[in-house]
Amino acid sequence: MVETFSLAGKVVLLTGASRGLGWEMAEAMAEAGATVVLNGRQEATLRPRAEALVKAGHKADVAAFDVSEEKTARDGVDAVAKRHGQLDVLVSNAGIQHRKPLVEWELADWNRVINTNLSACFVLAQQAARHMLPRRSGRIIMTASVMSLLARPTVHAYVAAKSGLWGLTRSLAAELGQHNITVNAIAPGFFATEMNTALLKNQEFMAWSTGRIPMQRWGEPKEIGGAAIFLASAAGAYVNGHLLTVDGGLVSVM
Numbered sequence: 001m002v003e004t005f006s007l008a009g010k011v012v013l014l015t016g017a018s019r020g021l022g023w024e025m026a027e028a029m030a031e032a033g034a035t036v037v038l039n040g041r042q043e044a045t046l047r048p049r050a051e052a053l054v055k056a057g058h059k060a061d062v063a064a065f066d067v068s069e070e071k072t073a074r075d076g077v078d079a080v081a082k083r084h085g086q087l088d089v090l091v092s093n094a095g096i097q098h099r100k101p102l103v104e105w106e107l108a109d110w111n112r113v114i115n116t117n118l119s120a121c122f123v124l125a126q127q128a129a130r131h132m133l134p135r136r137s138g139r140i141i142m143t144a145s146v147m148s149l150l151a152r153p154t155v156h157a158y159v160a161a162k163s164g165l166w167g168l169t170r171s172l173a174a175e176l177g178q179h180n181i182t183v184n185a186i187a188p189g190f191f192a193t194e195m196n197t198a199l200l201k202n203q204e205f206m207a208w209s210t211g212r213i214p215m216q217r218w219g220e221p222k223e224i225g226g227a228a229i230f231l232a233s234a235a236g237a238y239v240n241g242h243l244l245t246v247d248g249g250l251v252s253v254m
């Protein structure tokens with residue numbers, strides 16, 4: 001049974017993996033036996049993370065590049081596949097947030113969030129697929145959000161990007177499934193990560209958001225890892241085009 005959830009022999013590239021949910025998924029997938037390749041913009045923040053995984057007896061590498069720059073993103077994916085001889089799983093997790101009342105938004109802010117949270121995911125998935133198609137094997141996992149399905153004020157580009165990412169997940173699943181490449185999305189609810197520091201400091205928001213969640217609490221970052229292992233492992237072999245919410249029940253209730 002344990003083998004079903006094993007990632008032994010798999011090379012996994014995770015973007016935005018130096019902290020937050022990206023790091024938590026990377027650590028969990030390394031513990032499941034994968035060789036995890038940690039992406040972020042700064043090698044200096046990635047290297048200590050990789051060293052900690054290796055020290056714990058796992059396999060880890062780093063790939064520092066900016067996912068929002070098309071050429072560096074494509075070259076970064078190619079370099080991982082070349083260095084490790086294969087790319088089995090892409091976890092396209094990197095994302096940014098911007099919170100402003102509608103009338104205070106600049107178009108540049110909109111474009112920045114859409115580019116990083118949606119367009120970069122398309123580029124990364126396309127480049128990863130180029131390595132997966134010849135092997136007729138691969139898994140692409142997007143970090144979507146409950147904001148793929150819901151919305152709240154001030155986070156306009158994030159909601160639009162995450163909604164689009166759920167659509168992109170389905171379109172990629174539709175085309176790549178015949179090649180034994182599955183494409184799925186993990187939709188986190190509210191987790192206590194650095195991206196949400198401003199929310200965590202807002203007692204009114206914390207009371208409101210926690211009250212909306214059936215489990216009456218935000219997620220612990222370590223509670224995201226199992227979803228990534230499941231979708232990347234043999235256990236998830238026939239799961240394709242799925243949005244796996246990890247949200248304490250938030251999207252299931254009014």
Ligand code: GCO
Nearest residue numbers: 097145146147155188189190
């Ligand atoms: C926000 C938060 C949320 C959560 C998460 C939900 O400002 O509403 O950042 O978007 O971080 O993305 O899945």
